[in-house]
Amino acid sequence: MRRRRSWLAGGALLLAAAGAAAQQAGREGAPGARPAEREPVTFTAGELVFDERTNTVIASGGVEAWQGDRVLRAREIRFDRNTNRITASGDVALVEADGRVLFAETAELTDDLREGVARNIRALLAEGGRFAATGARRSEGRFTELRRGVYSTCEPCATDPERPPLWQIRADRVLHDEQRKTVEYFDATMQIAGVPVAWVPYFWHADPSVRRQSGFLFPDFGSSRHLGVFFRQPYYWVISPQADATIAPMVTTRQNVPLFAEYRHRFNSGFLAVRGSGNIERDGEARGAVFSTGRFSVNDTWRAGWTLERTSDNAYLRQYRVGSTDSTAVLVTTQFFEGFGRNFYARADSFLFQGLQNPASSRFVPVVLPRLHVEYFGEHDHFGGQFRIDGGVFAASRRDGTDTQRLVSRANYRLPLAGPIGDLWTFEGNLDLIGYNVGGDPLATPLIGGREGARGRAHPQLAATWRWPLMRVGWGGAQLIEPILQGIVAPNVGRSQLQYPNEDSVDLEFSASNLFRLNRFPGIDRLEGGVRLNAGLRAAYYIGGASIDALIGQSFRVRDAREFPRGSGLDGRRSDYVARLTVSPNDYLSLTYSGRFDSDDLSSALTDITTTLQYAGRYLSLSYFDAPAQPLANQPLARREIAGALGGRLFGFWSGAIGARRDLEDDKMVASYGLLAYEDECFAFQAVFTRRFSSTFASGRGSALVFRLVFRTVGDFGFSAF
Secondary structure, eight states: OOOOOOHHHHHHHHHHHHHHHHHSTTOOOOTTSOHHHHSOOEEEOSEEEEETTTTEEEEEEEEEEEETTEEEEEEEEEEETTTTEEEEEEEEEEEOTTSOEEEEEEEEEETTSSOEEEEEEEEEOTTSOEEEEEEEEEETTTEEEEEEEEEEOOOOOSSOTTSOOSEEEEEEEEEEETTTTEEEEEEEEEEETTEEEEEEEEEEEEOTTOSOOOEEOOOEEEEETTTEEEEEOOEEEEEETTEEEEEEEEEESSSOOOEEEEEEEEETTEEEEEEEEEEEOTTSOEEEEEEEEEEEESSSSEEEEEEEEEESSTTHHHHTTOSOTTTOSEEEEEEEEEEEOSSEEEEEEEEEEEESSOGGGGGGOOEEEEEEEEEEEOOOOTTSOEEEEEEEEEEEEOSSSEEEEEEEEEEEEEEEEEOTTSOEEEEEEEEEEEEEEEEEOGGGOTTTOOOSEEEEEEEEEEEEEEEOOEEEEETTEEEEEEEEEEEEEOOOOGGGGGGSOOSSOOOOOOOGGGTTOSOOSSSSSSOOOSOEEEEEEEEEEEETTEEEEEEEEEEEESSOOTTSOTTSSOSSSBOOEEEEEEEESSSSEEEEEEEEEOTTTOOEEEEEEEEEEEETTEEEEEEEEEEOOBGGGTBOSOEEEEEEEEEEEEETTEEEEEEEEEETTTTEEEEEEEEEEEEOSSEEEEEEEEEESSOOSSSOSEEEEEEEEEETTTEEEEEEEO
16 A cells, blocks of 8 residues: 655655756656656746755745646745755745645755755644644654654644644654554643643554554543443454454453454455453452354345344343343344345344343243244235245244254235226235144243144235225315224134244234234234234324324224233224324424223223424434233233433533433332433544332343543543443
8 A cells, every 4th residue: 555655755855846946847756756746846926036056946935836737836835956955945835745734934955855954833634633832853755753742633723823722732852654654642741621630741643534542542441330440452453455353451450461452454345353452350259241243245146144142140240241241131142144135134133132121031032043934025016915925934942941953835816906096906815824843841931832743724814905095185284084994804703823832922012003903913923813804094184394193093893802802902703992192293392102992981091202402403202101001911020111312512512401200100210321421523522320219130230430531633531430
């Protein structure tokens, strides 16, 4: 890769080339010269004088010289042919091809680029960095030494340019190594708003033009109940242009020295990343965790990948602050191979779960291997209908409990038609063929259930859906009223399907979103049967940028639906009423409501309300959820809670956010958080406070405080307490 020159080297190159051009116009460069030195130099000047007495070429009067994409400006440029030295004076400015700009009062250089001095220099780097120094010296063709130098990436104040920047590094000596791409500081002081806050005898960072370079990163430190006071020092290692690694040992006062590491590698066809940590604690227990992700494209159709998530025990992630422990209840390890075609999709994968909430239940957690799924979509026929076939293989095994093998095949045909009065019809036929082989101990996992042995079933369904959208314009907007009727004919299922294991249909929730589905159960292990009629009425009003959209509906059956548990809202001949309401008075405010009401007394069986306000970079969100206990519908406890969040831009470069969640059923707080952040062109600050009021195996009760400071192009460091 072509090596970049420093801004002072670029100035020397231009000045030397300009002098050489004045000395021998049209002479070709030496065979060993660098490409930039052989490029011709063009310059303009108000006056060009050759002093025969001193053997000096003098260009003056707004001199401007350019070589390639570099431009040099000065009031006067002198080339001494006796000493081969070039002197530029008077508002010297050099503009590099990459946008870097050098300003100096005077500059004196040799034409071989190896030596040079400048006074009162300032530099603007393309990456936003700013250098200033009383003097600079270039030596050996690679070193640029600044005396009494200052570095910052902060822009000067527009109204008070003499005001100190938000942060700056002052050093007695600054050494820029063009070959190693490093900037070294000697006797350096970090100043915040002109106030010294830290002093170090020596430190270095990569040249701002360097994107990746091996070296020590800024450390992290803090304290926790398990680790005590800790200090973590990361080291970044550039292995190759495609790979890097970060190694971070941690020193603690209560435990031994844990080690954190990360490896990343990008290939032409994909990438992989591995992140892990571990420690042998003072009691001799070995603990750790590993996370990995990989994605690879085989060709334009097929790709493969994996996700690995494992930990030694349930509390490690929380105690060592690894990953998002507040929301992680299950670690999932999966491998997959999938393909996307014009009319098909296929995927083969496997799953390994590690539950973090209750270690005692880990023996009931399944290993899914394999899981295969294939879908094929046919072309639309001349009637406008479409045929679809999908199938799959599923196998789950447990240390204790049900072992399931399942083979599924589904055929579906869907035909949409338009009626003579503007109504819309959809006819659909569906056939599910499912075979099971059940082993293990089904009694140990009653929620999964199933009966040992091999058995299968066929489940056909026919459905017709009718819609009649009625639209009129008036009252300042457009109104829509749309009655919807759906009739479905299928064999009765009842409790006979309890002989089949229930791996993927456990989480049943009847709402307006699945009112018109052929199967209200998620997954395939539980199917809905019987003759039924689904009816709904949708109404909407649109005016300008505002809208109101509502839907209410109910399901009717010829006979009781024994396949649904009591309390699900679907267990009788008449289902509960379900409703949905979306209100958007403008682009900033929205309200969404979803509810379910008992069909006999209209008592609330489910309430879910969310409202959001967004304006000028600020937001406010409130949500309320209420669902009574339904032990037979996999909801043993009542849930009633409220949550809120407020955040966004405060003023200037400041932003913040606060949020909380409260359990109204038990009248106690669940969690809360607060965030304060600052970010401008050169500096970023973030402080995050979280508090959990309940305890689980994975996430304990307690508080956490995290600070992070980012100095652009220099580094970042943080403090955390948890």
